[in-house]
Amino acid sequence: MTKNYLLVLLMSTALLISCSPDYDELVSITETNTDQLNRNPIGEETGEETGDPIGDPIDDPIDGPNGDPIVIPIVDEDDDASNDQGNDADNETTVEDVITDLMAGQNIDTGSVTVSEIDGDLDVTYQTDGDWEILEIHLFIGDINDIPTNNGGNPQIGQFPYSSTYPSGTTSVVFSDLINIPAGECVWVAAHAVVRNTVTGQEETAWGFGDPINNGSGNENGGGNGNGNGNGNGNGNGGNGGGNGNGGGNSNNNGSWAMWFEVCNN
Numbered sequence: 001m002t003k004n005y006l007l008v009l010l011m012s013t014a015l016l017i018s019c020s021p022d023y024d025e026l027v028s029i030t031e032t033n034t035d036q037l038n039r040n041p042i043g044e045e046t047g048e049e050t051g052d053p054i055g056d057p058i059d060d061p062i063d064g065p066n067g068d069p070i071v072i073p074i075v076d077e078d079d080d081a082s083n084d085q086g087n088d089a090d091n092e093t094t095v096e097d098v099i100t101d102l103m104a105g106q107n108i109d110t111g112s113v114t115v116s117e118i119d120g121d122l123d124v125t126y127q128t129d130g131d132w133e134i135l136e137i138h139l140f141i142g143d144i145n146d147i148p149t150n151n152g153g154n155p156q157i158g159q160f161p162y163s164s165t166y167p168s169g170t171t172s173v174v175f176s177d178l179i180n181i182p183a184g185e186c187v188w189v190a191a192h193a194v195v196r197n198t199v200t201g202q203e204e205t206a207w208g209f210g211d212p213i214n215n216g217s218g219n220e221n222g223g224g225n226g227n228g229n230g231n232g233n234g235n236g237n238g239g240n241g242g243g244n245g246n247g248g249g250n251s252n253n254n255g256s257w258a259m260w261f262e263v264c265n266n
Contacts, residue, residue, distance in 0.1 A: 097114060097115065097116045097117075098114070098115040098116075098189075098261065098263050099112055099113070099114045099115075100112065100113050100191075100208045100209045100210060100261055101113075101208075101209040102126065102127075102128065102191070102193060102195070102206050102207075102208060102209075103206060103207055103208075103209045103259075104132070104195050104204035104205065104206035105204040105205070105206075106257050108204060108206075109129075110128050110129065110130070110132040110195050110204070110206055111126070111127045111128035111129045111132060111171075111195075112126075112127050112129075113125070113126055113127075113189075113191040113208035114127070115141075115189055115263050117181075118176070118177070119177075120180050121176075121177040121178060121179065121180050122141065122177075122178045122179055122180070122181065122187075122263070123174060123175065123176045123177070123178065124139060124141065124174070124175045124178060124189065124191065125172065125173070125174045125175075126172065126173045126174075126191065126193060127171065127172050128171045128172075128195060131197050131198045131199045131200075132171075132195045132196070132197055132198070133168060133169060133170055133171055133195065133196055133198055134166050134170045134171065134172075134173055134193055134194075134195055135165065135166060135168075135170075135193075135194045135195065135196055135203070136163070136164070136165050136166070136193060136194035137162070137163060137164055137166070137173055137191075137192065137193050137194075138157035138158070138160040138162070138163040138192040138193075139160055139161070139162040139163065139175060139189075139190070139191055139192070140155070140160045140161060140162075140188075140189070140190040140260070141161075141162075141178055141179060141187055141188070141189045141190075141263075142161075142179065142187055142188065143187065143188070144188045147188070147190060147213070147260070148160065149213075149214070152214070153213075153214040154213070154214050154256040154258065155190060155192075155213050155214070155256070155258050157192050160190070160192070162175055162178070168198075181263070181264070181265040182265065183265050184265065184266070185264070185265055186262050186263065186264035186265070187262070187263055187264075188260050188261070188262055188263075189208065189210075189260055189261055189262075189263055190207070190208070190213060190258065190259070190260035191207065191208030191260075192205070192206070192207055192258070193205075193206040193207075194206070207257070207258055207259045207260075208259065208260070208261060209259055209261070210259040210260050210261030210262075211259060211260060211261065211262075212256075212257065212258070212259055213256065213258045213259060213260050214256050214258065
């Protein structure tokens with residue numbers, strides 16, 4: 001009985017040993033798994049060759065309350081600065097339109113003269129009304145000291161920089177892109193025309209209404225002379241004497257009614 005028990009015990013022990021893994025092999029497996037776990041934490045992908053984690057945790061998106069990534073917008077400082085500067089064209093100084101009457105024969109309103117700014121340069125528009133038409137135009141625009149005048153100070157329209165003649169029926173004339181007025185400066189405009197009434201045939205000189213170009217000029221001349229003579233003799237005859245004198249003077253004031261007006265870039 002005792003022998004049989006020992007035999008069974010030995011056989012059971014041998015069977016147990018044959019089914020158990022080798023200890024050294026168990027230690028090797030444990031170390032390998034531990035090393036692999038340390039190198040590749042759960043939830044991170046690995047590169048095919050190196051086994052290094054992919055991506056930088058700092059650059060990974062941050063999940064919001066609903067699980068959606070929180071996107072932080074990037075502001076371009078250059079674009080922001082350009083927006084702050086605004087549109088320079090909106091800050092430019094511009095010339096306001098100047099409109100004046102086209103006066104014929106000093107007291108007949110035949111239309112208008114308009115000075116306007118287009119793309120930085122000045123345009124001048126002649127426009128007649130009613131039965132009036134334009135036959136000639138002479139136009140000066142520039143510095144107050146540059147207008148051509150004669151010795152008496154009256155404008156010489158034949159020397160104005162812009163001039164032309166026009167066929168019958170012309171009622172509107174535009175001079176474009178004349179000059180540019182810098183900010184804070186002014187120019188003077190002398191707008192001359194010859195106009196005709198299509199009903200009566202009356203022709204008149206016309207100017208854009210403004211200030212007189214020449215307030216007036218005049219000259220005065222005066223002169224006088226006198227002489228006298230007398231003679232007498234002592235023969236009992238009386239004496240006689242005579243004298244005469246004359247003087248004269250003249251004056252002239254030929255101031256022109258030509259006009260001009262000022263346009264400023266304020």
